[in-house]
Amino acid sequence: MILVVDVGNTNVVAGISDNGNWAAHWRISTDCKKTVDEYTAMFYQLLSMDRIAPEGVEKIVLSSVVPDLTGVFIDMINRVFGKDPLVVTNQVNTGLADQQLPPELGSDLLANTVAAYHRFKRDAMIIDFGTALTFITVSHDGFILGVALAPGIITAVNSLSSNTAQLPKVALREPPSVLGMDTVTAIQSGVLYGYAGLVTGIIVRTESAVGRPLFIIATGGMASVAKGVIGRIDHVDPWHTLEGLRIIADLN
Numbered sequence: 001m002i003l004v005v006d007v008g009n010t011n012v013v014a015g016i017s018d019n020g021n022w023a024a025h026w027r028i029s030t031d032c033k034k035t036v037d038e039y040t041a042m043f044y045q046l047l048s049m050d051r052i053a054p055e056g057v058e059k060i061v062l063s064s065v066v067p068d069l070t071g072v073f074i075d076m077i078n079r080v081f082g083k084d085p086l087v088v089t090n091q092v093n094t095g096l097a098d099q100q101l102p103p104e105l106g107s108d109l110l111a112n113t114v115a116a117y118h119r120f121k122r123d124a125m126i127i128d129f130g131t132a133l134t135f136i137t138v139s140h141d142g143f144i145l146g147v148a149l150a151p152g153i154i155t156a157v158n159s160l161s162s163n164t165a166q167l168p169k170v171a172l173r174e175p176p177s178v179l180g181m182d183t184v185t186a187i188q189s190g191v192l193y194g195y196a197g198l199v200t201g202i203i204v205r206t207e208s209a210v211g212r213p214l215f216i217i218a219t220g221g222m223a224s225v226a227k228g229v230i231g232r233i234d235h236v237d238p239w240h241t242l243e244g245l246r247i248i249a250d251l252n
Contacts, residue, residue, distance in 0.1 A: 003057045003081070004245035006108060007064035007073055009131040010154070011221065014043075015242045016052055017249075024050040025239060027221075032068045039076045047080075060085040061249045063107040063241070086252055093251045097142035106134075109147065111244030112219065113138045118247050122215040125206060126240065127199060127233070129220035131155055135202050137214065145210055148202050153195050153222050160187065174228050196229040203232050 002017040012030050016023040026046050034042075047054060060077055062085040064070040070087070077085045086092065088107040094114050101110075112126040117138050128134045132155070135148040151159070153172060170184045178193055180186030207214055218226055218233045219240035227233045237243070 001052070001057050002246055002249045003060045003077075004242050004249065005060070005062045005064075005073060005077075005085070006111070006241050006245060007062070007066050007069050008108065009066060011130075013239075013242060014046075015239060015246075016050070016057070017242075017246045020246075022239065022242075024052060025242070030066060030069070032066065034072070036072050036075045036079070039072060040079050043076060043080050054081050057081050059249050061088060061245045061252075062086065063088040063111055063245055065106050065108055086249065088245065088248060092248055094248060095142070095251050096138070096144065099143055101144065105144075105147070108241055109134060109136050111241045111248065112136055112217075113144055113244070114247050115240050115244030116215075116217055117142050119243065120215060120217075120235075123210065123212055124215040124217055125203060126217045126219065127223075127226075128241070129153060129218065129222035129226050133195070133199075135206070137206055137210065139210075146206075148206070150198060150202075152220075153191060153226070156195075157187070157191055160191075172222065172225055174225070192225070192229050195226070199226070199230050200232055 005014045008030060010030055012028050015025045060081060062073055064073060074085060088110060090101045090105060096117055112128055113136055116124045116126050121140055123140050125135055125137045131152045133150040133152045137145040139145055170187045174192060175185040175188040178189050180189045203216060216233050217235045217240060219237055223236050223238055227236050
């Protein structure tokens with residue numbers, strides 16, 4: 001079995017792959033205040049819940065975009081599984097085309113690209129609806145063509161409610177109409193349809209820049225909601241990043 005762990009700014013997402021099939025998925029809140037002991041106890045509980053023995057895990061891949069937690073998770077993995085993880089950097093074997101990658105390219109973006117290239121072999125854009133809204137474009141022959149970044153949908157909503165006196169946090173789901181008739185539907189309309197315009201605009205401009213249509217993949221916590229208001233999304237997979245990490249495990 002292979003354990004893959006993706007430490008993001010909002011959530012830690014992890015999964016157990018058994019012969020190419022997902023035996024378990026977990027999503028927990030990221031908390032930089034938690035200690036190695038606390039994350040160790042949490043992972044023992046997750047493994048027990050799905051009846052997975054730690055000694056059955058043969059390989060572990062760790063992606064982290066939270067520097068304060070990278071060492072914490074390396075120590076936790078050593079304690080629980082008795083082995084060092086492969087920490088994803090630009091130096092790991094990805095199977096992508098040979099090109100000079102910028103050192104600041106996030107390991108989550110790299111994993112998203114690896115999954116898209118190996119699974120679809122098409123000119124593709126991967127949109128990750130996480131704390132940040134990220135767009136990364138890869139060619140059918142494995143070249144990373146570029147990235148665009150924007151604040152994530154939840155980040156925007158939290159900012160709106162925390163910086164205004166009378167606007168509450170709302171559940172993000174598609175409203176009955178673009179014409180909101182109360183505070184909640186007005187926020188839902190502005191945020192969801194506004195982001196739909198942003199995403200569609202980035203897709204159109206990117207296709208114009210590369211000169212060909214793109215296969216659009218959506219992942220992240222808000223991907224399913226986004227697909228309902230963005231007609232250009234071809235494939236939704238909330239575990240796309242984990243698939244990329246699993247492929248990296250196989251390649252290394």
